[in-house]
Amino acid sequence: MSGFFTGLWNSVFQPGTTPQLIIATHVSFVALLLTLAWLIYATSGNIHFIALFFIAALLWLAIIWFIEELKSVKLKTNDELAKDDESREDKDDKKQTEKKEETVKESSASASATPSKTLKSRKV
Template identity: 45%
Template sequence: MAAFITDLMQSIFTPGPTPTLLVATNISFACLQVVLLLLLIATYSIHFIILSFLSAGLWWAINWFAMELRAAEEAEAEKKRRLADTGLGSDSETEVETVMDTGDTGVGSKGVEVLEGRGELKDRANLGGSRSELSTEDEWERVKGGKKAMERSDYLYPGFANS
C-alpha cells in the first residue's frame, strides 16, 4: 500500500495518464458510485440517480481519453520505429518533405498586386481652426463652458432655461 501511495505521488508530476493514476481514478469513481447508491437507498431522491449518471459519464470519458491517448502514443512509437528501420530518422529528428517540380509555369504573376483605394481620406487640419481645436478634449471644453452648454441645457431641460 505504501508503494502505491508513493507511485501515485510520483505519477502526479509525470505527464500523461500513468497506470497508477488511472487505478486511483477508477477506485475513486467506484467509491463515489457506492456512496451515491447508498444515498439513493436512504433518501429515495432522484437527484442521486442523476448524479450517478453524470458521474458514470465522466468516469467513462476519462477512461476513453486515456485509451485514445495510449493509442496515439503507440501509433507515434510505431511511426518512429518504421523511420528507424528505414534509416531515414536515425540522423536527425526533423521530418523531411520531398518537393517535386512538375514544370507548371502557372498563369498568374508572382508579383505583388496593387489595390486601388476605395474611400476618400479627409484631412482634418483643413477643416478650419488649428489641430488642437479639433481634438475631443478641446471640443468638450467648449461644450462645457460656452454657449453650446446653454443651448444644450435648454434643449434637454426646457423648464430650466437661464436659471
C-alpha cells in the same frame, strides 16, 4: 501500500498516464458511485441523487475513453519539445528577416518611382 502512494505522487510529475493513476481513478469513481447508490437507497430514490449517479457514471466512461486515447498517442519528451521550440523560433526569425528585406525593397522602389517635388518659397 506506501509504494502505491509514492508511485501515485510521482505520476503527477510525469506526462501521460501511469498504472497507479489509472487505478486511483477507478477506485475513486467506484467509491463515488457506491456512495451515490447508497444515498439513492437511503432517500428512497431522490431524483437529485439519481441524476448525480448517472452524471458520475457518464463522466467515468468519458475518462476511460480519454485514457484509452492517451495510450494511442505518442507523447513527446521534454528534449523533443525543446527542439521543436528552437526550430519554430528559427523559422519565425527567418520570416521576420524576409519581411524586413521586402519592406526595405518596397520602400526603396517606391521612393525612386515618385518624382521629388521641390518647394518654392513665396515672397509676400
